[in-house]
Amino acid sequence: MSARPLEPLVDDAPTWDAVLWWRLELRSLDDAPYTQRAVAVLGPKAAWEKEYGRASAGGCLQTLLYVLSIAAPTVGAGSMLLWALRAEGGQMPLELAGVASLVSVAITVVTESIHRNRPRATAMAAVRRLYLAHIVPGLITLGIAVSGSLSDPDSGAPLWWLAPVLADIALYAGLWVRRATVKTGPRNPIENVEQTVSELAPEVRDHVLAGRNAAVDRLLEQGKIDAETASRAKLSALGMMSLTVAREERSSYYPEEHEGIDPR
Numbered sequence: 001m002s003a004r005p006l007e008p009l010v011d012d013a014p015t016w017d018a019v020l021w022w023r024l025e026l027r028s029l030d031d032a033p034y035t036q037r038a039v040a041v042l043g044p045k046a047a048w049e050k051e052y053g054r055a056s057a058g059g060c061l062q063t064l065l066y067v068l069s070i071a072a073p074t075v076g077a078g079s080m081l082l083w084a085l086r087a088e089g090g091q092m093p094l095e096l097a098g099v100a101s102l103v104s105v106a107i108t109v110v111t112e113s114i115h116r117n118r119p120r121a122t123a124m125a126a127v128r129r130l131y132l133a134h135i136v137p138g139l140i141t142l143g144i145a146v147s148g149s150l151s152d153p154d155s156g157a158p159l160w161w162l163a164p165v166l167a168d169i170a171l172y173a174g175l176w177v178r179r180a181t182v183k184t185g186p187r188n189p190i191e192n193v194e195q196t197v198s199e200l201a202p203e204v205r206d207h208v209l210a211g212r213n214a215a216v217d218r219l220l221e222q223g224k225i226d227a228e229t230a231s232r233a234k235l236s237a238l239g240m241m242s243l244t245v246a247r248e249e250r251s252s253y254y255p256e257e258h259e260g261i262d263p264r
Helices: 007-012 018-028 033-042 045-051 057-086 094-117 124-151 159-181 189-198 202-221 227-235 241-245
Strands: none
Touching (some): 018 033, 018 045, 057 124, 094 124
16 A cells, blocks of 8 residues: 555644644554554554554454464363263364364464564563463363373373374463563563664665655644754654654553653
8 A cells, every 4th residue: 555645634734733743653654554553552542543543464364363373272172171061971072172272383383483573562461361361271171181081091082182282382381481581672662663663674764754754844834833843853763753742642552661761
């Protein structure tokens, strides 16, 4: 998708306010979608609902994989639990649970490789829920499989189907330990913006910055901002303009513990 022009936004506004600063910055980042997304998280709803939120194939696929990675081990554990509660005998659905865990492991390997290339800070509470959504179903499957095989050897599917279940548990336990002990990559939403900017090709970064600054000059020429504000806006780093000149309209998501980090 081609970048939207900034001139109509500047020209059509009779006066300039904080929300319009956020809208201008978000629109100026059309050619830098990862940075645009990181800035949108920090901006007010009145800005991002007009300038951001366009669905992309990559974003839809990422969401689908995320849901599938959680649903797969849950379905496997659910089938094992249902078999145990019915107590009707027959072969336990360990094969289904194993295949589900195998799918989960494959998705995790792919998403983690993407995360290593594009690291982002994520709220620890959300990460814990994700990890537990894999570890707990895996432990349920493991417990039922072992107890079922011990009580009735004829009911058990080949226990090697436990291998992907154990792999899923070990993978997420390892990720949990690594996250708790290794401090690398962005640590908060502001550093997410900085990280996405560092990933941009120099020519893209220069192009986006030039377009943004040209829009600021246009605002100054039309008398909608003063020279000091224009100077502050143009001197701000890419992705940090709104936090520099319109902090009062930042998102409610903006955590209080990040107040001490000054935008550069």
